[in-house]
Each structure stands twice: as C-alpha cells, then as structure tokens.
Amino acid sequence: MLMGQTTDSGELIQGTLEMLILKALLRGPLHGYSVAEWIQQTSQQMLRVEEGALYPALHRMELRGLLKSNWGTSENNRRAKFYELTNEGQKKLNVEAQRWARLSSAVAFVMQAS
C-alpha cells in the first residue's frame, strides 16, 4: 500500500501516517530519514512513506506541539534534524492507537458478516 499521497479528502491517510510517526519516535529521537526507514522496515516493506508526505507531516506535528526538534549529528557525522516525542505527543499516540484498534475491529466485524 503506497501511502502518502496527500489529497484533500485524505484526512484518514494523513491521520494514520501521523500515528505511525508517533509510534516510530516512541523509542527515542530520530531524524526524518530514520523514521521513514523504520516504518518501511517494521511494516515488512509494505508501507513506504513518500518524502512528500513525511516532511509536511513532521512539520505539522511539530507546529501542533506533538513533537519537538533538535539539530544534532547523525550516525555518519552529518548535521541532521532530530525529532522526539513531547508529552502531548505521547498522549496523542495513546489516543490514536485506541482509535485505530476500535476502527480495525469494527471493520473486521463488518467484513466477517456474511
């Protein structure tokens, strides 16, 4: 599933991407590239985040206070912008995770009915 085409009616997709980003940062600060890599790897190469969706999402979340950023050095000694979760971000992640769980079970119920 290629996610990340941000269309006007794509709020669903956008919300899910944000949730995934929050999850990615749960374990500690990462720069944008690492976030995308982590999502791709953890989803068994099924979810590839387009750069065109990733960075707007990261910046949006930073604006809303879910993430905070810091400039640091990457593993190969390059200057990179690192994002990490704020408390708000943590709370939002929990909320979104719950919502997602409820949604997917609801969809499953409907699809299981004959």
Next chain:
Amino acid sequence: MGASLVGGRIRHASILKAEGRSIMAQNLHEFVLRLKAIFQKRRLDRDMADELAFHQAMLQSKLVRQGVSQAEADAQTRRAFGNPSRWHERLRELWQFRSLENLGRDVSFSLRVLFKSPGFMSVAVLTLALGVGANTTVFSLINGLLLRPLPVPESDRLAVIGIDMGNPQINYTFSEPLFRGIEHRREVFSQVFAFDRHTFQVSGTSGPESVNGQLVSGDFFNSLETPPLLGRTLTTVDDSKGGNPSGFGVVISESLWQRWFNRAPKVIGQKLQIDNIAFTVVGVMPKRFIGADPLQRPDIFAPLALEPVLDGSHNMTDAGLQMSWLTVMGRLQTGVTLEQANVQVAAATGSVVNELAGNPKQLARIRNRHLHFTAENGSAGFTFVRMLFRQPLRAVFAMCGGVLLLACMNLASLLMARGATRQPELATRMALGATRRRLIQQLLVESLLIALIGTASGLVVSPVVSKSLSVMLLGGQVDMQVDTSLDIRVFAFAALAAIVAAVLVGLVPALQATSSSLNAQIKSGQHTTQSHERRRILPKVMMGGEVALALMLVVGAGLLASSLVRLYLSGAGFDPQDLDNISLSLDKQPLKGEALLQFYRQLEDGLRRQPSVTSVSFAGIVPFTPFIWNEDMSVGAGKLETIYYNSIGPNYFRTMRIPIFSGREFAWTDTPSTGPKIILNQAAVKLLFADHNPLGQFVSKHEGNSTMQYQVVGVVGNAKYVDLRSPAPPTAYVPMTLDGGDQFPSYVAVVRTNGSAGPLADAARSLAMSMAPGIPAPLLTPMSVTVDESLSAERTMALLALFFATCALIVTAVGLYGTVAYATARRTNEIGIRMALGARRTQVVAMVFLQNAGEALAGATIGLLAALLASRALASFLYGISARDPWVFAGSILALSLIASAASLLPALRAAKINPQSAMRCD
C-alpha cells in the same frame, strides 16, 4: 459508543472530548511558533534545505550501498524528490499564518484583476480622488484657518475675550484703557494679555526696512508658555510706562535672527534702531512660535506700553477709550470652565467699567452702552479673518459632505455594475468550492485597494490645491499665511472617508454579487434573460440620487458666482480700474502745517509728470479699507445727521472719476483763511437739504461742544465707502488744506494711470525719499486689489462652490459613463441580435442613451426641488440675486443635462459601432 464516518474522518464521541481540551493549547503553540518563524525566516529556510539535503544524501548512500552507481543513485534520488522549490513552498506554507497568507493572495489577485480593467480602475480612482481629495483640501484649509490649535502647551485653556455691545456681531477689539482695566483681574484668568499687529520701521543696512511684528502686553509670553531659544521673553516689567529701566527691549523671531544676524549667539544685547529709537534684542523665539494669531508670522515683539514711543504723536494709546485696537485673550484658571468664565466676565463688566478713568464724555458713552464681556474658545488663537468665514462655513461643510456622498454613491453604483458583470466568474468560483465568506473577503479587499489608491491620489494632490486656494482667498496679503500642511486631523478625516467608502460601498455589491443561485448565474452571460432586473433598482436609485446632488451643488455654485459677479458689477461709484493708491507714512516727520502741504504739492507735481500718470490727488481714507470717519452734521438748527467724512486733495473727483453734478473741486487755494469749504455727495444733500440747492449754503459740524461751519462748494455722485455691499452712505468731503496734518499726517496719493503702473512705484519711492529722507518706502496698491480684498469672503465662497460643483459634475459624468458603458457591454449580444434583425444604428444609440434617461430625469426633478429648498440657506449671503433665481436654475439644469447627455452618448455611440456578427458570437 458510536462511530461515524464523515468525509473520511472517523470520530468517536468520547475521544472527541479528550481532544477538545488540548485544541486550545495546540492553537496557542502553533501561533507562537509561527510568530517566531516570522523573525527567523532565513534560519527556517536554511534548516529546511538542510533537512531535505540530508535525507537526499542518506537515500543516495543507501542506493550506492545497494550497488547502484553514483550517477544512477543521483538521478533516482532527484526523481524521488521532485522539484525542490515546491517542497520549500509547501513546507514554508505550513509555517505561515494562514490568514495573512490569504490576505496576501487576495491583494495580489485583486491588483491583477483591477489592472486588467484600467477603465474601471481609473474611473473609480478619479471619483474617489475628487470626492475625498476635494474634501481633504477644503478641510485642510478650514483647519488651518479655524480649527488648528496654537502650537503652545495646553492651548485648550486659552480664551478670547470679546465685548458684546448688543450688535449682532461681538466686538473683538479693545481700547488700551479697557484692556488695562481687566489685565490684572485674577478671578477667572490666571493671565490676561493683549496684542496687536504692528509694522516696525527698522534701520537696516540699506535704509529703513519694514518688519512685521506685534506689540504685546506683559503677560503675553507667560500665557503662551513657550521658552525662548536665547535670552529672555518680555515681561510685565518691560510693559510698564517708560519701559524697562534697563532699556527698551524687543524679542525677535528665529527667522529674523537667521536673516539678519546669521544665527550669531551674541545677538542678545545687540541694538536695533526701530522708528529712530534704540532698542535692545533681549531674546529670540523658536521658529514654531507664532504668537496668538495663527495667520501671522511676527518677526519682532515689542512691549505694548512703548506704543506711544513708537507711533509718535498720533499714537493709539493716547487716543484712550476712543480707539479700539487690541486683541485680548486670557489663560483660564485651573478648574474654571469656559462657560463659567463667560458668565463671570460678563458679571464683572460693570465693576471694570466703573473703575475706568479717562475723558468723562467717552466714559459716559461707554457706560451708557450696557456692554458686557464675553469669553470664547481661544485654543486656535484669534484672527479677524475668521470672522469673515464663520457664517459661510456651515454651507461649505454641507457642500463637502455633498461631494463625498456623491463620490461614495458613484463608487457604489460602479461597483454594483461591475459586480453584476462578474457574477458568472464568482458563481463559477463558488461552484469550485470557494466559500461565500472568502469571496466577499476578496471583493472587500478589492474595494479597499481602490479606496486606498483613490485616497492616496487625492491626498497627494490636496496640499497643492489647498495652497492655491488659500492664495486666492487671502488675495494679495503677503504677510498672512495659512498653514495648510497635512496634519493628523486631516489625515484621519481622509482615512475615515476612505474606509467608510470602501466598506459600505463595497459591501453591498459584494453581498449582491454572491447571493443569487449558481446555475442561473453561470449561464447568465449573454444568453439568458435578465431575470434579476428587480435587483437593479438600487443602482438606479443611486444614479438618480447622484444627479440630484450634483444639481444642488451646481445651483449653489451658480447662485454664489452670480452674486459675486453682481457685486463687482454693482459699481463703486468711482472707477477702480487703473487707479493706484500710494500710501505714505509721514507720522514721525517734523513737517507740519504749511510745510507739510508744500510737501504734498511737490509730490503731486512730481507724480503728475510721470509718463503713465493722467491725474493725481490725495485722500485721507481709501474706500473699502477698514477706516471710518463720521461726524454729526446739521443745517443750521436742523436735525443732526451722521455723515461720513473724508479729507481729500484737489482734483480728487476727477482722479476717481466720480461725477460732479454742480459746483467745483477743491483747489490748493482753499485755505482756512478763505473759510472752510465742503463738498457733499447726493445722498448727503438729500438727507440735509431735501430738494433745495445746497450750493453756497452752510452746514454745521458738531463735535462735542463745538460747532464748525462749512460752505458747500460742490455736489458729487455717490461713492461706496465701507464695502461694495453697503449702499453709498451720505458723505462729506473736506479739503486737506484744512487739516494741516492734524487728523491725517499721512495721506494716500491717489493716482490714475493709463495702464502701466510698473515704473510708478519706483518713481514714487524715489520722489518721496528725495523730498523727505528717512520716511519708510511708500507702498503702492492698485485699487482693484483693494476691491478684491474687500470681497474675500464672497470670493472664497464662490470659489469653493465652483470647485465643489466641478468635482460633482465630473464625478457624476464619470459615473454615468461608467454605468452606461457597463450595461452596454453586457448587452452586446442583445444589441447584435437587434441589429441583425434590422434595427438601425440610431435606434440602438437611442436605446442605450435612454437607458439612464429615466433615473436621470427623476434625479433632476428631485434635485430641483431640493435645491429650491436648500438655497434658502444661502439667501443671506447673496447680493442682488434671489435664492430662487430662475436663470441660475435653468442654467444649472442645462449644464447638468449637457454633461449627462454627453456621458451617456459616448457609450451609446460606441454601441452603434458594434459589428452585429461579432456581437452575437460574443459571450
């Protein structure tokens, strides 16, 4: 627990609540970050670039590790990322304020739209420039003249003190004893001061020079609370009889200090020879200090008590209660309001008058007049010019408002017409998703832009127009200046006008244009019928209203202009053309009696020999100047009549071209030894002698207890005395040989020339100087200038009214043109069809032309009725013409019709040139 799917968003009731609490905090956080972003724009850009470059680099190295070549990795990365600038754009947008971003977009869009239709743009801007510009101009003028407060601290605590003598107009000049009577009273005012304009004859490097200045009382500088640049100001010590014991002191202006002393610091202590008396400069006032008369720029301030010293034997102080020459103002005590002050000074009048000392006869006269003092607002200082313009000002403000209203209505109908043509575009945008709110916002931005540009252009032109208007108003009086610079009040007025114009005027069309159903509008173009004709009533009403207003203004201008013309044509009783008045100043000369008359005879000779001169005489009083001399006269023991007087030289009537009906002119031989002679004008003869022949008869002049007999030697035509409006009063003329320098040491040489007066001024100067060196240079004033000046108020009114009427006509014409042009453009298709179906060009022209005929006619009728009613307000100001003069009304209607027709005809003619085929194809 319910879940609903709305537009792709899944919401959960309980989750919503949890979110709600943090939304406020989120918004605040966003706001703060965005605000920071404005100041750190460059850093933000750099960071974004770095972040993306980093990602690209990581991607590239990953591809290289996977075995792709560097070049291929490069290409792939670039493909994956796409256009970098678009990235930056998108990311940057996130960090900007959305509303600002929207506003910016609106402004640039509006600008593009506006400049695409230059016709509409220029019409709208012109309308506003005239409407707002005209008003700002006049407002600046009125502000400079009447409203602008003096540049002194707490100017609102200043009051002007007047004398109410029971006349319709309050008197604002005091005699010296009367002023001294109230000067030291402290019940109402903490300080009371007086001042008067005075021309000082200062001995400069190149002979005597006339310098404008003021005589001021002791508390003048105290009350105006402005510290001097150098030295000190004049105090009550200086304003005492005999002056300051340490010498006569004067204070000079900064500009005089610059001109004469080159800003040398040791100006303090310098001596100035004023009127042949030594004065010392004790202080210099800064440039912004102009005293208490906003129209004056005095260069020298001298103590009031020294006036007798300066003016010599004919000084005004010694004239006591008879001579009123001082303007009096005061600074209110803290806590006293103006109304309280007014009441208290009125009550205190009695005690002041009782304590006066002086000539018992004059005292009695004053005490019998039952006068009382008044106090009025003096924050703008006092100038007598204000008296001229007070009455008409209400009319001027009404005209101002009229033009502004006209401009707004014009703009409104233009915008409405334009909105109508843009309906398809707006409807399409709404269909594509634009909210009504955004559209209206954009339309309002458009109107605001028009308003801004229009107002700006009006403001730019305003100071120039204002300056030229004020020059025309004050005529040749070069020592008066009206400060017409743009100040906060004027600017605020203009800005307010513009904003009101924009919002009110742009809102209605915007609402209208976005209100109807989408479908009908998108189609409407040229093919559907105009189903919303009824909504076009508002523009029709506006157009009608404009025509009405314009007609009223034109009628007003016509009435005032005709009145002015009639004033000029009313005849002065003498011929003011090619007549020059040369005023001499011989007050301080030792010449008296016979010697003085010799001087005048020689001067007459010398002047008569000049090439352009045809006739020379002398006069004590020049008509239309503010000097009046009257005496009580009777025939024998008959009734006492008040007769106006003038002292004249031989050949006066020939020079003035006043007809002599019987008898003769005076001659140099009419000396006191041959008995006093007198010449009467017809009005005086009628009053004193009824139908009898007065030649050879005697009349008596009664002055106090003495009587003087004069023999009548001539009867002349009536000439106007005070002004052109007042009919010629009964006047008696006495020969200057009788005077011998007592009443008038200085006469005015009245010279009739054959046209070229240029060299005359210099000739007169050199003549006078050679005969009596040391007198100030004589001043030449053409009589026509004096006449013009006496009519300043009427000229102002006529000028302003014409100005407004012209603006109104232009605005209306432009508006008519605009609306007809628009309507025609919309009907191009229809016109094409008509013409294809056989309509002749003339029919098409007639159809378009008559489009506006209905409302123009209605407007004209309403305007006519309104003008008939409103012109009554001008009645008191008009001369020789009724406020309902049929010629003026007819002429105004004609003018308006012509202009309206021309404005409607042009687009009609253009419509006729339409090629029917292209018209039908047009959409």
